[in-house]
Amino acid sequence: EAGVAQSPRYKIIEKRQSVAFWCNPISGHATLYWYQQILGQGPKLLIQFQNNGVVDDSQLPKDRFSAERLKGVDSTLKIQPAKLEDSAVYLCASSLDWTDYGYTFGSGTRLTVV
């Protein structure tokens, strides 16, 4: 089966600019996650979707980050405006449903904010 697709692979932007990342989960996976991985750290959850609804966005910095999964399939994560500390790899993962903890991750988008 096809894996979790993410684009772009790399992005370099200046601080205060905006950026968007896209994720297409495995077909049939109802649950989608966005994680932020800062260099040298483990992934940290930003937001969890179940179909097109938000389940957990408690750690999403909502003043600058937003995410949507309008049709319950692919998802976009946006940062506006970006800060230097947003430099990280943004990982998308999906699972069959919220009780399936064997997440499949995409390769991530590496964001550098200069």
Added chain:
Amino acid sequence: GQQLNQSPQSMFIQEGEDVSMNCTSSSIFNTWLWYKQEPGEGPVLLIALYKAGELTSNGRLTAQFGITRKDSFLNISASIPSDVGIYFCAGQLGNTPLVFGKGTRLSVIA
């Protein structure tokens, strides 16, 4: 929030040696998982543990879910160069998403 402490942070071993790494938490978890991440890729699931005391193997990998539900270990036997990467433990409680440790970076010297 919940935090997972992984040790060691990094290790250098000779090819053929066995490896052991562990993960502890101040909170209990219902599920423990171990992932491996290689450069430029997302984490890949290695082993999932669902029951306290459970011991599970996947080829040369063996992992155990601690009796107290606050720890887990991962062993790799007879390491090979392709074992190089960062190993993350992850825990889950209730209906909350996975929480990840900071990882153990493994280097294998041929």
